[in-house]
Each structure stands twice: as structure tokens, then as C-alpha cells.
Amino acid sequence: MHIQPILAALRKHKAGTLLIALQIALTLAIVCNALFIIHQRLAHIAEPTGVDESNVFVIENMWGEQYNKQQAAANVEQDLATLRNLPAVQDATQSDSYPLSTVGGSDNFITLKVDQVEPTTDATVYSGDEHFLHTLGLKLIAGRDFRADEVKDAGQRDVVVPPVTIISKAMADKLYPNGDALGKSFYSMSSTPVTIVGIVETMQRSRLGAWAIPYAEQSMVWPIRDASPLGVFYIVRAKPGQLAAAMQEAPKALYAANRMRIINPKDGLMSFAQVRRRAYDSDRGMAILMGIICVVLLAITGAGIVGLTSFWVGQRRRQIGVRRALGATHRDILHYFLTENLLISVGGIGVGIVLTFGLNLWLVTRFELGIMPLTYVLSGVVLLIVLGQGAVFAPALRASRVPPVEATRPA
Amino acid sequence: MLKMTHLSKVYRTEVVETYALRDFNIDVKEGEFVAVTGPSGSGKTTFLTIAGLLETFTGGEYHLDGMEVSQLNDNARSKIRNEKIGFIFQAFNLIPDLNVFDNVEVPLRYRGMKTPERKERIMNALERVGLASRAKHYPAELSGGQQQRVAIARALAGSPRLLLADEPTGNLDTQMARGVLELLEEIHREGATIVMVTHDPELAARAQRNVHIIDGQVVDLAEDPRFHTAYTAAAGQVRG
Ligand SMILES: Nc1ncnc2c1ncn2[C@@H]1O[C@H](COP(=O)(O)OP(=O)(O)OP(=O)(O)O)[C@@H](O)[C@H]1O
């Protein structure tokens, strides 16, 4: 429309114009980045672990006595037998960690050659026995499960690198993109090669820190019985529909077999649903906080636009009347204020886009956040333009209703 | 050009009804220069705002350029104001945020005129009022007389058939007032119909015809016995 005279008039209202444009710029930068963080945090919240989550629960078992490696290993075997015998239980296994556990286990660098300096990738190591896949409900898509004779005991500080492993498909694809990983080997922080004997469809890592997200599904199981003197995770799979019963029976049965243990009544016994909730708790909290910040910021900016436009409409009643007298229609006046807001928004957005990427870059270097895709900025731009036009609409409508006779009345 | 018959205008507030115009009759012919006089509060401005389609009326009829206007919607009224009528106000009513050029441009933009034609008309109009050199100035940088000449240029640029002026010299000293009036006379000679409200009998005397309004009614100066006292009173007020 009539952009030139609107711009010319805005030059006479620099302070208000700059204030709103700056507010729009900051809002764009903060909202885009906040939405991006929310998305990054929530994107993985619903991703599958590969575990039969509705039937699996976890017991964190701490020994109440300093057992040596042989005693600990024997205790674990005895406990597993007890658990597997329970009527509501399908199977049970032990590990130093499990998907989404957020604690225990380790993340190892992986190389394809023994003398390779730069690692090819990294992956979570789960210790597990020949019941691990079945208990967690992990789906074997190639190769075989462990044999009982392959499972070795490992104490707290033992470095045991087994000759065989079962890995996730994501990891297999990363190491051998041609799909021929089965039977091949790799090195995992040792000069002993590890041969891939099995591949499971999905097996998520234990920790999903932001840095690990590109490798979220790279993990492997080593045939190790966790004989740590401190304790062990028992992972139990209930028979379908009997999770509650199994969760009741299991700790009782363990205590009955051997009292020298501690199962924390608060979080020593957790269904997998609880595990998942705990794992994403801070992500959800962060997302909600960011969401609130966005809403508040948008509301403040919207209110600022409503306020300033209302003030300007009041201030310009007479000139609106004059414009009407000179032939402006309702629609012309409405367009005037909508266009004026659009011009301010475009200016603010121009600065805001620079700020958005600046803030994103800073977050990338400071917090290992990803680079923001353009779609976020585009959505932010659309959001702010809609917000601006929406906020300006009511005062602009009021302006368009100023009667032409206003031009003749004394100021 | 402008014909009102039995026209009335009532202002209703919560407590009172004011008859600003009652049984108001006037017929201004095409090309006439009419001066409207009358005491303060008699309804002169009300008459002009209705004549200029700035306001609606309560009863009676109003034909503008042969067209009955009471049924027109707001957009049609805006279009007529824009194309046929030029306004000159006592308070100049320039838009303070815009420079002289942009001020004169306002009605032309609402007409949807193309840029080259707008530019030509604006410069012509400003030359006629002798302010072409001030095109980039802002209203606050001009004297009252200059501002009113800009307002006249703004009214002229659209080549209106009817020029309505409400005390165009009311805020000006005698010399500047004379300049403005000479400009109006020139515009009139070129064919425009002019209706000018004024308190100044000297200016009124220079018009082709005088219309006197008292209490919302047009009175015949020659016949109405009320004329002498009222007219003298009004003139006295202004001079006093
Ligand atoms: N918006 C309004 N609401 C109520 N009454 C009004 C309104 N406008 C005008 N009036 C009344 O209508 C009458 C005529 O007013 P108008 O402004 O037309 O007088 P005027 O002849 O132009 O006076 P002046 O010479 O002082 O400008 C006055 O009594 C005035 O109080």
C-alpha cells in the first residue's frame, strides 16, 4: 500500500518504533531458540528403547555385605534363579545398566583397526547374560543369542573384553554401512577384537545427554555377569498383564532368599514406565519452563503493541479525522495501522533473525545444542507477524471508526 | 450544486437535544462563491460538515451535484469527499508527521492516482500557492499563512468542484487573510464553487452572495427584522 508516507511518518515517532521493533527482535530470538530447545528435548521422549516396556521392571539390588567376586557372582545366579521361579515372572537377567537407566554402565570408544587413533564412534556397553535379550524383549534380527558358557564374571574394577558381542542395528550400520556387520569384529578400548555374533533391532543407550543424541541407539551387550561387590541391577520381565503382581513378589522373594541386601523402598523398584519418566523428567521440566517463557514473552510483546498502537491512535485522532475527510475509507485507515505494524515488525524481524542465529551459535558452543534449522526461524517470523497484526487489529479498528467530522472539531 | 431543503440536524446527548439546524434551506449554484456568516453557535460549522458529507443529518433532503446523499454508504461518501470536495479548515489540519509534499499527496493517494500524475498535480498546486520551494518542509516549520496555503494546495490538488472553507482566515492576521482570500477568488474564477464560513464582514462582502445563519436557520438579510441586532452582535464579537 502507501509504504513511503507511512515510513515517513514513523520517522517522527522514532522512540516508540524502535522500542517495539527491538522487542520484536528479542522475542523472535528467544522464542525461536526456546522452541528449538523444547523440540530437541522432546523429540526423543517418545522414541522406543527396544524394551518390552509394559512388562519389564528393574530392581536396584545393593549388597549389605562386602562379598568377593565369586560370592557376588554366586549370589546373582541364586537370585536370578529365585526370580525366574516366581509365578508372575517370565524371565530375569542382571546388568550394570539398562536403556534409559541414566546411571551405571559405560560408554566406550569403538575403532575398526587396532591402531586407529580417531574412534569410529562410541556406544554404551551393557553387561548381560544369555537371558538379557529375552528378558528385555529385545528383538534379535541377525545372528544368535549368547550361550551360557560365554558369560564371564566381572568384579568392580576388572577389565574384561569378551570375544563376542551382540550390538544394536544402529551401531552395526554405523560400523559396517553395507549391512554385513554380522561376523565382523571391532576394537573397544583394547587390543582384543570383539566379534559381532548377533544384531538386535533397537536397543537404546542408558544416557541420552544432548551430546549423545546422534548416537542414541548405539549400544552393545557383552556376555558378562556383574559380580561387583556393591550391587547389581536385576531386570525382570513379568508375564503379560502380571506386572503389578511380579513387582510385589520379587523383592519379597529376594529378601526371603538372602537378607543381606538393600532394595531402596523409594526407587529401588521401578516399572519401566517409571524409568522412562525419570529419564525424561528434566527434559520435560525444561520444555515446560521454556514454553512458559515463550508464552509470557509473546504476551508481553503483544501487549506492548496493543498499548503503543492504542496510544498512537489516541494521539492521531484528529489526523485520522482529516484523512477521513480527505477521502480515506474505514478500510484505508485500518490498512494504515496494519501496514505500519507490518513495517515495524519487518524491521524488528530483520534484526531478530540476526539475533536468533547469534543466540543459537552461542548456545551451540556453550551447551552443545544443534544448529537451528531455518524452519524454526520461518515459523518464528510467521508467529510474530501474526501476533503483531493480531495485536494491532483492535486499536486499528477503533482508529477506522474515528468519524470524519473529528477533523472539524477543535483539538 | 448544493441544495438543502427542510434539512435538520439534532445533536442528542444524554441530557439535551440540540437543534443545530432546523428547517434549513439553501441552494448554491454551480460556480457561485457564497460567504456564510452568523453568530457563534448558530450552526455554520454544522452546515459545512453536512454539506461536505463529514456528518449525516437528521431530517430533510440534501442534493449534492444533483444526487440525494442520505442513502449513500460510508465508502461512497468517502469517494465523493475525495473526488468532488476540497476542505479548508480554520485550524489548517495538516498532518504534522508528514512534510508539505506528502500532506498534499494524501487525498491523491486515496484516489489511487499513479505516481507521475500525483507528482505533477502536487507541484502544480504548490506552485499556485507559492510554496513549491517548501515541499520538503514540515508543517511546524511554516507560518500560519503558509500552512493554510498548503491546506489550500491540498484541497486544490484533487481539482474539486466544490470547495468548503470553515473560517479559513480565522487564525491568520489581516495581511495573510487577504492573501488567502485572493487565492480563493482566483480558484473561484477558474470555475470552482466555493462556500466559505467567516466571521469577518469585510471578507464576506467580497463574496458573490452572503448567507446568514441564525439559530440553525438561513435568514434573508434584507427582510428579516432580527438581522440588524444579530449581525451586529456577531461582528462585534469578532472585532472585540
Ligand atoms: N457534536 C456536537 N454535539 C452536541 N452539540 C453540538 C455538536 N456540534 C455542535 N453542536 C451544537 O450545535 C450548535 C451549532 O454548532 P456549530 O459548531 O455549527 O456552530 P458555529 O456556527 O460553527 O459556531 P462558531 O462560530 O462558534 O464556530 C451549537 O449549539 C453547538 O453547541
Ligand SMILES: [Mg+2]
Ligand atoms: Mg464553527
